[in-house]
Amino acid sequence: MKDITIGIDIGGTNTVFGFIDSNGKSWGEGTIPTQTRERFEDYLKDLFKAIDQTIRNSKEDLRVIGVGIGAPNGNYRTGTIDNAANLRWKGNLDLAKLIGEELKVPVKVTNDANAAALGERIFGGAKDMSDFMVITLGTGLGSGIVVNGDLLYGHDGFAGEVGHIIVRPGGRECGCGRRGCLETYVSATGVKRTAYKMLAKHLGESSLRDVPFNGLTAKMVADAANKGDLLAIEIFAYTGRMLGEALANVASVTSPKAIFFFGGLAKAGDLLFDPVREAMEKNILFLYKDKISLQASELGDDAAVLGASALIWNDKA
Amino acid sequence: MKDITIGIDIGGTNTVFGFIDSNGKSWGEGTIPTQTRERFEDYLKDLFKAIDQTIRNSKEDLRVIGVGIGAPNGNYRTGTIDNAANLRWKGNLDLAKLIGEELKVPVKVTNDANAAALGERIFGGAKDMSDFMVITLGTGLGSGIVVNGDLLYGHDGFAGEVGHIIVRPGGRECGCGRRGCLETYVSATGVKRTAYKMLAKHLGESSLRDVPFNGLTAKMVADAANKGDLLAIEIFAYTGRMLGEALANVASVTSPKAIFFFGGLAKAGDLLFDPVREAMEKNILFLYKDKISLQASELGDDAAVLGASALIWNDKA
Numbered sequence: 005m006k007d008i009t010i011g012i013d014i015g016g017t018n019t020v021f022g023f024i025d026s027n028g029k030s031w032g033e034g035t036i037p038t039q040t041r042e043r044f045e046d047y048l049k050d051l052f053k054a055i056d057q058t059i060r061n062s063k064e065d066l067r068v069i070g071v072g073i074g075a076p077n078g079n080y081r082t083g084t085i086d087n088a089a090n091l092r093w094k095g096n097l098d099l100a101k102l103i104g105e106e107l108k109v110p111v112k113v114t115n116d117a118n119a120a121a122l123g124e125r126i127f128g129g130a131k132d133m134s135d136f137m138v139i140t141l142g143t144g145l146g147s148g149i150v151v152n153g154d155l156l157y158g159h160d161g162f163a164g165e166v167g168h169i170i171v172r173p174g175g176r177e178c179g180c181g182r183r184g185c186l187e188t189y190v191s192a193t194g195v196k197r198t199a200y201k202m203l204a205k206h207l208g209e210s211s212l213r214d215v216p217f218n219g220l221t222a223k224m225v226a227d228a229a230n231k232g233d234l235l236a237i238e239i240f241a242y243t244g245r246m247l248g249e250a251l252a253n254v255a256s257v258t259s260p261k262a263i264f265f266f267g268g269l270a271k272a273g274d275l276l277f278d279p280v281r282e283a284m285e286k287n288i289l290f291l292y293k294d295k296i297s298l299q300a301s302e303l304g305d306d307a308a309v310l311g312a313s314a315l316i317w318n319d320k321a
Numbered sequence: 322m323k324d325i326t327i328g329i330d331i332g333g334t335n336t337v338f339g340f341i342d343s344n345g346k347s348w349g350e351g352t353i354p355t356q357t358r359e360r361f362e363d364y365l366k367d368l369f370k371a372i373d374q375t376i377r378n379s380k381e382d383l384r385v386i387g388v389g390i391g392a393p394n395g396n397y398r399t400g401t402i403d404n405a406a407n408l409r410w411k412g413n414l415d416l417a418k419l420i421g422e423e424l425k426v427p428v429k430v431t432n433d434a435n436a437a438a439l440g441e442r443i444f445g446g447a448k449d450m451s452d453f454m455v456i457t458l459g460t461g462l463g464s465g466i467v468v469n470g471d472l473l474y475g476h477d478g479f480a481g482e483v484g485h486i487i488v489r490p491g492g493r494e495c496g497c498g499r500r501g502c503l504e505t506y507v508s509a510t511g512v513k514r515t516a517y518k519m520l521a522k523h524l525g526e527s528s529l530r531d532v533p534f535n536g537l538t539a540k541m542v543a544d545a546a547n548k549g550d551l552l553a554i555e556i557f558a559y560t561g562r563m564l565g566e567a568l569a570n571v572a573s574v575t576s577p578k579a580i581f582f583f584g585g586l587a588k589a590g591d592l593l594f595d596p597v598r599e600a601m602e603k604n605i606l607f608l609y610k611d612k613i614s615l616q617a618s619e620l621g622d623d624a625a626v627l628g629a630s631a632l633i634w635n636d637k638a
Contacts (some may be wrong), residue, residue, distance in 0.1 A: 156575060159452035165576075166573065169570045173566065182606070249487070256485045257574050291477075
């Protein structure tokens with residue numbers, strides 16, 4: 005009999021699940037489409053069926069001891085998904101309750117950045133750390149903050165929205181309805197916006213001048229920078245500076261031992277992290293100087309499922 | 322036999338202690354000067370003597386179960402005072418160790434803002450709250466942040482320096498060596514600096530034009546505002562706006578249920594809090610809108626000693 009937790013990552017397109025043991029080893033996994041069903045309950049039925057089949061197909065005798073879920077707007081305090089913009093089902097979805105009733109085990113829900121942070125703590129580079137932060141750099145900027153060894157949820161379950169710190173009052177329009185949020189500068193989308201700003205501001209030649217706005221990706225900017233395109237390098241320097249300044253401020257609140265980076269944009273590596281480090285150290289309060297390590301996440305592509313399963317393993321640690 | 326904890330507040334001028342029971346009732350108190358002794362050990366001997374005499378003088382049979390201390394640069398993780406600018410003894414002072422050896426009970430140390438936050442949780446307005454923040458508004462701006470029911474110390478014991486968030490890059494010079502920190506705008510000193518900025522900027526008459534810079538106090542500005550002095554009112558509006566914008570950002574990190582204000586400048590009341598509330602709600606992410614209550618601390622003038630003693634009572638709660 006092998007004790008496993010089910011880690012579930014609910015994305016806008018697919019829902020991926022995996023059976024994860026206490027060492028982070030996977031004993032089976034599966035994927036179903038997230039949004040083909042009109043009713044949320046029917047989607048869950050599909051999910052239960054896929055999980056059940058995967059358990060039956062396993063050669064090992066698996067015992068499920070809990071379910072951890074990373075979901076957009078997943079609320080740890082209530083176990084619900086609250087008004088997720090990129091899911092078809094509106095209102096507050098009783099996710100933890102419905103899954104718990106079916107599978108008869110503890111169910112925990114949080115958002116993907118929080119799950120990534122717990123995954124880093126249980127299975128990744130933060131194993132010995134009780135105070136650190138994970139920044140996910142994708143279309144937006146997400147954050148999961150661990151303090152005193154546990155996730156910082158806040159009174160309502162929605163703490164850790166570092167991407168929505170206003171870093172430039174009156175600055176770039178943000179999807180949240182305000183202006184100047186960090187993620188409008190530091191994210192794949194932010195890099196794209198900065199690219200166009202720089203193309204307008206400077207005269208220098210750049211391969212990016214041949215790409216229409218809707219065709220441009222952060223990866224194209226990174227590739228150009230790695231080939232020595234000066235404008236592309238300046239775009240990443242600017243992005244890194246904005247992030248470094250913001251992290252210096254966040255450090256004054258939470259004083260983390262390390263900050264881990266995860267997600268598509270994080271693959272730019274030192275192109276991004278060198279200016280982040282420089283700006284953070286330049287702007288940080290003397291108390292925190294040279295204390296915070298910036299590093300890439302040690303979790304691989306299955307980080308979302310590992311992180312979700314860590315919601316349960318963290319309680320057993 | 323009455324179980325009490327000793328709460329000690331180490332200030333630049335005086336050290337105040339009190340014997341506090343689990344209900345926050347004081348069973349004796351005393352004061353000694355902080356900095357008359359050249360050697361830190363001699364200061365502690367004076368303190369032990371004063372404590373011992375106060376215990377002997379008590380009619381009640383008191384049993385000391387622990388000592389909590391609020392001190393400048395008090396480090397919870399190490400129990401030391403680290404390089405406090407306003408104390409004569411330099412380096413790291415082994416406060417918890419030395420007191421523990423003498424009194425043979427657990428000793429905990431933190432800074433005064435953290436102590437105030439725990440005091441609010443154990444004896445004040447935050448009794449049922451596990452996620453809130455206390456802002457102390459004096460010469461500077463201090464903060465104590467409680468999350469998941471415990472103080473946010475950070476990996477090094479120095480988390481919660483909200484006064485040193487940079488809110489205006491390149492802005493006012495701060496005692497920390499950087500520029501644009503929140504406390505250069507929001508503190509008694511910040512109010513004074515804003516007063517002079519406004520006197521320079523505007524032409525309107527104001528009673529403040531008759532006061533030299535070194536003679537001006539935040540209280541004089543508050544008094545003028547309460548008498549209808551338009552310039553003084555604008556000074557508080559500006560100060561409140563700066564604080565409200567900063568708190569909207571901090572909310573994105575910690576999502577507190579309430580923010581309590583404490584200290585001399587907090588006595589300005591709605592003159593300050595109305596613009597804080599307005600600016601915070603105007604700038605906050607929709608997730609947190611209309612959720613955070615701003616209120617005055619419910620602790621009185623003995624807050625520092627109560628808060629220090631709460632370091633011990635919090636562990637028993």
